[in-house]
Amino acid sequence: MKKPATRKTKPAKSQELNPDAPRCGLCGKKGKLVRTECCGQWICDDEDNYVLFSYARNSCHRNHRRYTLCGFHHGEGHPGDWQTCPKCRESFPAEIYVSYGTNEYNFVTLENPPTYEPTHCGACGVVIKLSDGGYSQGPKGILCEKCTRKVFPISKLD
Numbered sequence: 806m807k808k809p810a811t812r813k814t815k816p817a818k819s820q821e822l823n824p825d826a827p828r829c830g831l832c833g834k835k836g837k838l839v840r841t842e843c844c845g846q847w848i849c850d851d852e853d854n855y856v857l858f859s860y861a862r863n864s865c866h867r868n869h870r871r872y873t874l875c876g877f878h879h880g881e882g883h884p885g886d887w888q889t890c891p892k893c894r895e896s897f898p899a900e901i902y903v904s905y906g907t908n909e910y911n912f913v914t915l916e917n918p919p920t921y922e923p924t925h926c927g928a929c930g931v932v933i934k935l936s937d938g939g940y941s942q943g944p945k946g947i948l949c950e951k952c953t954r955k956v957f958p959i960s961k962l963d
C-alpha cells in the first residue's frame with residue numbers, strides 16, 4: 806500500500822490592509838485602535854468597555870492579552886517567539902495551550918499545535934473541554950459538570 810503523497814498547500818490569505826484605514830485585526834472594526842504591546846498589531850482600544858468581574862469577553866484588547874499565548878508570553882516577559890517558547894508550553898496543559906494558541910483572539914495561530922488526549926469524565930466518560938470550565942477535579946479524577954452535581958448535590962457551580 807502506497808501512501809498518497811498529497812501535500813496540502815495553504816490557500817493564500819488575502820489580508821491586504823488599507824494603510825490609510827487600519828482595522829482591528831480581530832474583529833475588523835475601524836475606530837479607536839491601538840497597537841498591541843505584545844505583537845504590534847492594530848486592535849480595538851476597548852478595555853475601558855470591560856465591566857469589572859463581568860467575565861465578559863467583549864474586549865478585543867483584553868481577550869488577546871488574557872486568552873492568548875501571545876499576550877501571556879509578553880506579560881510573563883519570556884524571550885523569543887511565543888510560537889516556539891518552551892516556557893509557554895510548560896505553563897499550560899496541552900489542551901489549554903492549543904486553545905490559547907489557536908482561538909479567535911489570535912492574529913497568528915500556532916502552526917503545528919501539539920496533539921493531546923481528550924480529557925474524559927472519570928464517572929461517565931464524556932469528553933470534557935478544559936478550556937470551557939465547568940468541571941471538577943477530585944479523587945475519582947476529573948468529573949464533568951453533571952457528575953460533579955451528582956457527587957456534590959449541594960454545591961453550586963453556577
Ligand SMILES: [Zn+2]
Nearest residue numbers: 829832849865
Ligand atoms: Zn476589535
Ligand SMILES: [Zn+2]
Nearest residue numbers: 843844875876
Ligand atoms: Zn499579541
Ligand SMILES: [Zn+2]
Nearest residue numbers: 878883890893
Ligand atoms: Zn513564552
Ligand SMILES: [Zn+2]
Nearest residue numbers: 926929949952
Ligand atoms: Zn460525567
